[in-house]
Amino acid sequence: MITAERKPLEEIIEYIRPFQKILLVGCNECVTVCAAGGRKEVGILSSLLQMSFLKQGKNLQIREHTLERQCDPEYIEELTNLIDGVDAILSMACGCGVQEISRRFRDKPVFPAVNTKFMGASERQGVWAERCQGCGDCLLGITGGICPISRCSKQLMNGPCGGSTKGKCEINPDVDCAWQLIWDRLKALGLEDRYERIIPAKDWRPGRGAGPRKIIREDLAE
């Protein structure tokens, strides 16, 4: 999922300070799962903002709504019934959702309420860790299912480096050395020979190297 964290309240407050009526929009997808911008977080942020402005003598009006998905235009249409009289929109979705809303409602200022972080997985309750960088050319098939792009601090193709100590990365003893994990896994699978093969320098063009990316499925596109 795409992970996110709520922005500091001061930053959100400064964005919406000039406005009277706000539409606060959550998203039922990734940001709900990582407890950053779902229905529950919309309620909490709404309550916090209302109290914060009340304390300063301002009665901020907030309309709350959580969409099934903010990155899909068909769901954003739901907002047309709620947009009248609203001065600004505050989105709790990832950057994709914020941009889709600002593309649809061009006459309303749109502000992000979360910082979008990374594509990650849930390690345990309340803990999310980076697992994918969307490099566009997945290597997991030759690295024992462990990604050296997202999990090695240096994104090494043929690791580990000299900073790997007792299975941990030199940047932080809490960070596993991805190449140690890869070696352990390949060994457990009896695929040590895979480790011997040199992986050539990575072509970053399928990643961000060739500018913004787009997927066009001719069989689906209209």
Place this chain on the structure above:
Amino acid sequence: MEEFEPVIVAFCCHFCAYTAADMAGSLRLCYPANVKIVRVPCSGKVDTIHILKAFEGGADGVYVAGCLEGDCHFKNGNVRAAKRVTYTRKLLDDIGIGGQRLEMVNLSAGMGERFAEIARQITEKIRKLGPNPIRNLTRPLSEAAVQISKEQPSQ
């Protein structure tokens, strides 16, 4: 000047604090009428939004009362509640309401006297802190919340 009478909302776990309040009543112990009890099935049921809504409704103080550590009827609801309280205290600090208006307490069903003592201590603490800064700017606590506080413990 008339002394400030705080409104305090206490989210009390059915298996400990609520029963302790019942016991305080049976023992004819006095505790301040400022404390409005909301019975919950477990302190772990209390979410950040419930606490914030209490403050938004004008409460001057809130506390969540759960079982003693290790004694939760649902294993660890009280530990979760304590974490949420810590998190919510920070949020209240961030918006200038003051995290010290919120507390987590732990007690067992047999601690009637302790319940009354906690109610007195927290009422005094909030009295000293003064009113919730948005108390008079918002709507009063809902009738429902007041109604719950009036409910008599079952005989």
